[in-house]
Amino acid sequence: MRIDVLTLFPEMCEGVFSTSILGKAREKNIVSLNTVNFRDFSGNKHNSVDDTPYGGGGGMVLKPDPIFAAVEHVLAGASGSPEVKPRIILMCPQGQTYTQSIAEELAREEHLIFICGHYEGYDERIREHLVTDELSIGDYVLTGGELPALTVIDSIVRLQPGALGNETSAVSDSFSTGLLEYPHYTRPAxxxxxxxxxxxxxxxxxxxxxxxxxxxxxxxxxxxxxxxxxxxxxxxxxxxxxxxxxxxxxxxxxx
Structure with a gap:
């Protein structure tokens, strides 16, 4: 599996990608985890990726051109089968609420691209003409999409064969069976x-x-x-x- 994360703050992701289950899965080549700073695709001398909204209002809106250019760059560098179309996932509060069943569905994909936004929101043309999925991890608002994307990625990678030390662990997790998990105990008795x-x-x-x-x-x-x-x-x-x-x-x- 290949996962690309489009973000203005790659350092937020790299620390997580190099530790614990994600780090081990990366070392074993179970998953390829990559970050792309879409500011590099701003196309202007100020490297700006946002602008004021048409019609007025507070906040700044992410422009479509850097996002589209960054995704196209990722697609051009992908070495998978040309028939395989990646899922392009927008992390936003308006998206579908993320669940374990969605994690299991996404875990079967070969290539995922996550778009992590900041500021007031996205230019609507990103939603309409680029992304395939919009996901939310809950009914609250965060500063950016990095933490939600990392949450989703962690839940997907741990489902990959070989990612966990015990292959039965993911099967019995809460929500995997439709129920909450039973209580656990260990030594001492x-x-x-x-x-x-x-x-x-x-x-x-x-x-x-x-x-x-x-x-x-x-x-x-x-x-x-x-x-x-x-x-x-x-x-x-x-x-x-x-x-x-x-x-x-x-x-x-x-x-």
Whole structure:
């Protein structure tokens, strides 16, 4: 996989790209992570990439020409199959809310290009004629698109084969199954009087899997019940949920 990030602040990305899972995936050539400063494509002596908006108003708007030129430069240097068209992703608050299912979809792509903006916004022609996707990581506004892009990239790269030390880790993550993840424990078996659940040290793997599934259902019911509307649930899951709902309902005062 190749990922290119168009940004005015490449140094924000390079530090993240060289550490932890992303750094290891880069070293193993699992993913190619590149930054492009689109200020280099400003085409004017002042290297300006923004201008005041037509019609007036506060703030500055990113011009289309540097962005288009930077993307075209990346495409010209791409060595992949000419039939493969990269997904060009605009990070912005107006975009589709990012989810694990989108991460899994993007993880199957060969080439992704992220555009990280600053200032008031983008010239609308960038949205209309260049990008293929607009993504938002939540209902809030940040100074620029770098942190959202890095968040998305991290979630995509960790899904690449060989990126994680344990290939089953990504499969059982929260949201990957449609549910929140079950609780984890490790040594010591007792810490300050708090013990690891007996089932986890029983050695009975079938019972452990049942316990973990029930815990995932319970945690999702308590913290993110909205996820249950779209999660893939078995008839057994639904029976467990019905029992959990009965157990958590406050007892009615019959006096």
């Amino acid at each position: 007792e810490f300050r009087g708090w013990k690891v659940p007996d089932i986890l040290v029983s050695g009975h793997h079938a019972n452990i899997e049942v316990w973990r599934r029930e815990q995932a259902l319970q945690r999702t019911l308590q913290r993110r019940p909205d996820l249950l509307d779209t999660a893939e649930l078995t008839p057994k899951d639904r029976k467990v949920l019905e029992r959990l709902k009965r157990e958590t309902q406050p007892e009615q005062n019959l006096t």
